[in-house]
Amino acid sequence: MSHQISVMVHTPAHSGLGGALTYESDLAQTPGTLVRVPLGSRELLGVVWDTPTASDEAPQTMQLRKIASALEGIGPLSPTWRQLVQFAASYYQRSAGEVALAALPSQLRDLSTEQWARRLKRKPKVTTAYEGATQTIPTPTDEQTQVLADIAANKGPFLLFGNTGSGKTEVYLRAAQAVLAHNPQAQILVMVPEINLTPQLEERFRARFAPQWGADCLVSMHSSLTPAQRLKNWLAAHSGEARIVLGTRMAVFASMPHLQLIVVDEEHDPSYKQQEGARYSARDLAVYRGQLESAKVILGSATPSLESWHHSRPATAAEPAGRYMRLAMPSRVGQGALPLVRRVDMNRQPYKTVFSNHLLDAMRERVTRGEQILVLLNRRGYAPVLNCNDCGWKSECPHCSAYRVFHKLDRTLRCHHCGFTQPVPRACPSCGNLDISPLGRGTEQLEEHLAELLADVRRPDGAPIRIARIDADSTRLKGELERQLAEVHAGAVDVLVGTQMIAKGHDFRRVTLVAALNPDGALFSSDFRAPERLFSLLMQAAGRAGRDASMRLVSPCEMWVQSFHPMHPLFEALKQHDYPAFAEQQLKEREQATLPPFSFQALVRAEARSQEAAQAFLNAARDAGAALADELLVDLYPAVPMTIQRVANIERAQMLIECTSRKALQHFLAHWQADLHAMRNAHRQVIRWAVDVDPLAI
Ligand SMILES: [Zn+2]
Numbered sequence: 001m002s003h004q005i006s007v008m009v010h011t012p013a014h015s016g017l018g019g020a021l022t023y024e025s026d027l028a029q030t031p032g033t034l035v036r037v038p039l040g041s042r043e044l045l046g047v048v049w050d051t052p053t054a055s056d057e058a059p060q061t062m063q064l065r066k067i068a069s070a071l072e073g074i075g076p077l078s079p080t081w082r083q084l085v086q087f088a089a090s091y092y093q094r095s096a097g098e099v100a101l102a103a104l105p106s107q108l109r110d111l112s113t114e115q116w117a118r119r120l121k122r123k124p125k126v127t128t129a130y131e132g133a134t135q136t137i138p139t140p141t142d143e144q145t146q147v148l149a150d151i152a153a154n155k156g157p158f159l160l161f162g163n164t165g166s167g168k169t170e171v172y173l174r175a176a177q178a179v180l181a182h183n184p185q186a187q188i189l190v191m192v193p194e195i196n197l198t199p200q201l202e203e204r205f206r207a208r209f210a211p212q213w214g215a216d217c218l219v220s221m222h223s224s225l226t227p228a229q230r231l232k233n234w235l236a237a238h239s240g241e242a243r244i245v246l247g248t249r250m251a252v253f254a255s256m257p258h259l260q261l262i263v264v265d266e267e268h269d270p271s272y273k274q275q276e277g278a279r280y281s282a283r284d285l286a287v288y289r290g291q292l293e294s295a296k297v298i299l300g301s302a303t304p305s306l307e308s309w310h311h312s313r314p315a316t317a318a319e320p321a322g323r324y325m326r327l328a329m330p331s332r333v334g335q336g337a338l339p340l341v342r343r344v345d346m347n348r349q350p351y352k353t354v355f356s357n358h359l360l361d362a363m364r365e366r367v368t369r370g371e372q373i374l375v376l377l378n379r380r381g382y383a384p385v386l387n388c389n390d391c392g393w394k395s396e397c398p399h400c401s402a403y404r405v406f407h408k409l410d411r412t413l414r415c416h417h418c419g420f421t422q423p424v425p426r427a428c429p430s431c432g433n434l435d436i437s438p439l440g441r442g443t444e445q446l447e448e449h450l451a452e453l454l455a456d457v458r459r460p461d462g463a464p465i466r467i468a469r470i471d472a473d474s475t476r477l478k479g480e481l482e483r484q485l486a487e488v489h490a491g492a493v494d495v496l497v498g499t500q501m502i503a504k505g506h507d508f509r510r511v512t513l514v515a516a517l518n519p520d521g522a523l524f525s526s527d528f529r530a531p532e533r534l535f536s537l538l539m540q541a542a543g544r545a546g547r548d549a550s551m552r553l554v555s556p557c558e559m560w561v562q563s564f565h566p567m568h569p570l571f572e573a574l575k576q577h578d579y580p581a582f583a584e585q586q587l588k589e590r591e592q593a594t595l596p597p598f599s600f601q602a603l604v605r606a607e608a609r610s611q612e613a614a615q616a617f618l619n620a621a622r623d624a625g626a627a628l629a630d631e632l633l634v635d636l637y638p639a640v641p642m643t644i645q646r647v648a649n650i651e652r653a654q655m656l657i658e659c660t661s662r663k664a665l666q667h668f669l670a671h672w673q674a675d676l677h678a679m680r681n682a683h684r685q686v687i688r689w690a691v692d693v694d695p696l697a698i
């Protein structure tokens with residue numbers, strides 16, 4: 001007897017074949033089974049989905065094709081895994097086939113039936129004993145004990161708000177241990193923003209669990225694995241063999257049949273948001289997955305995202321508590337006090353000063369003593385805002401609580417919120433000064449400049465000092481970042497200049513001074529999330545200083561901030577190391593302006609040969625959705641060029657969609673997709689378009 005089965009395959013996102021395809025099979029196939037199916041002249045990997053429904057792409061009059069084969073020796077993907085994929089696809093407006101197949105290792109797709117058979121025959125490895133050093137397990141602090149008791153007694157999800165050095169990792173380790181003690185089959189997913197920067201975490205997990213569970217109890221999942229490694233690790237997780245999966249955002253889709261605990265470390269990190277294809281937030285999906293699988297979820301951070309902070313608000317007289325449970329660990333274990341924050345008022349410095357004399361003196365003194373210095377540049381590609389160097393005027397939008405962005409190409413100022421556009425003024429509209437320029441620039445030659453300023457300084461051994469720069473440019477070659485970091489660790493570098501890359505997770509033991517040179521661009525940015533990122537970056541950088549106790553005795557650690565706005569509330573909160581105060585002030589502003597988390601956003605981006613064509617497509621889409629948007633109280637804003645408007649001769653435009661109800665926004669997007677697809681034919685010049693739900697930058 002022949003069975004009709006429904007199969008998810010990866011069809012191009014805009015082909016219109018969004019859902020499952022129907023095939024015939026001689027044998028019944030369990031949903032979740034991996035199969036090979038013919039499509040056109042090709043053979044594709046597919047996942048058997050639930051029974052076909054009338055809406056699936058299957059013209060009843062057509063002869064159905066037969067599946068080619070089922071992949072042997074590999075169990076079906078679980079119903080919850082399929083539900084996760086289905087949810088992610090519908091929430092982020094992509095096809096389930098695309099999301100499902102992107103979540104599977106490429107070798108499942110690329111190996112032929114013969115190759116796969118050979119792969120299966122490979123002898124299963126005997127579990128290897130762990131040969132690393134056994135670690136002494138630290139006694140938990142009172143704070144850690146309390147937090148662990150709360151995690152054990154409550155459902156979560158938990159926001160673990162712990163200072164740098166408060167021992168969040170020890171909480172993750174012990175929570176994992178508790179889960180495994182209760183159920184030896186249990187699996188634990190630990191996510192980190194960038195695995196290359198955190199081999200220490202992998203080592204700590206291995207050292208803790210391998211002695212009991214074997215060296216293979218932990219596998220990693222990230223983009224720098226070879227296809228063969230990725231398949232091996234994926235199979236270990238899928239079979240339930242691996243107890244712990246440590247990975248980057250892609251790991252949120254790992255097939256783990258016995259998943260019981262999910263940890264998202266540094267949950268505020270923007271790297272958890274995928275920036276192409278299905279633009280999912282791995283952190284948000286982790287919370288959803290936890291609910292789906294009844295697994296506990298711990299989101300950890302010293303500077304949580306304002307969304308998570310808001311979701312974990314305690315109950316007040318007027319309002320019930322948020323849906324996350326907030327757990328705080330304010331103390332630093334054996335790390336001493338956080339560094340003293342010193343602010344330099346740049347208004348009092350000579351025009352165009354890059355390093356104030358006070359800062360230079362402090363740097364000289366420390367380098368002479370053999371200490372290291374971190375110079376932090378804030379160059380996170382913020383959209384440029386114009387600034388008058390005389391009176392402090394900035395290119396605010398008269399209609400929004402947003403700054404208009406300087407578009408170099410056509411010399412305009414545009415609001416990325418409401419679209420309001422004007423030509424760039426010749427002089428400052430407020431004082432007439434001709435010197436108006438983008439904020440937060442002028443640090444390109446900083447490294448050479450600093451070398452000149454410190455040319456006469458000597459290290460304790462009399463040698464000239466060494467300055468190194470770490471940023472995206474200096475680390476383009478593979479292995480270069482690791483090589484440069486090793487030099488810093490070895491003490492060969494005295495002053496390290498770099499972007500946010502250097503603030504993350506590195507252990508620079510001899511650093512006693514961190515200087516933030518040009519943070520103002522983030523205070524007045526067209527991106528409402530810029531202050532949040534800056535605060536987190538500065539807190540993280542401050543946490544880099546003073547890791548070595550013997551160093552601290554000689555020089556108390558300091559963080560220097562050079563700013564034209566030293567009294568800004570962000571720096572006030574930084575000085576007190578007071579994240580809750582900062583969050584409260586920011587959330588108040590967001591609430592007044594109805595920005596996330598008090599509203600929900602989506603962006604549609606379009607690319608075309610001309611800016612007119614890209615905008616025409618978006619504006620037509622806006623017209624097509626207008627009636628439904630009205631009904632659902634969804635705001636559709638006019639199309640604007642993107643900040644980086646032209647890339648490789650392709651023009652890019654975007655349009656913002658906003659609504660105070662997530663549900664209404666989702667409802668709108670789901671219906672509006674069809675309009676967008678249908679409009680494509682009338683807009684032949686449009687090369688591609690995509691929807692970004694919960695975008696991280698507008
Ligand atoms: Zn002015």
Ligand SMILES: [Zn+2]
Binds near residue numbers: 399400415417420
């Ligand atoms: Zn505006």
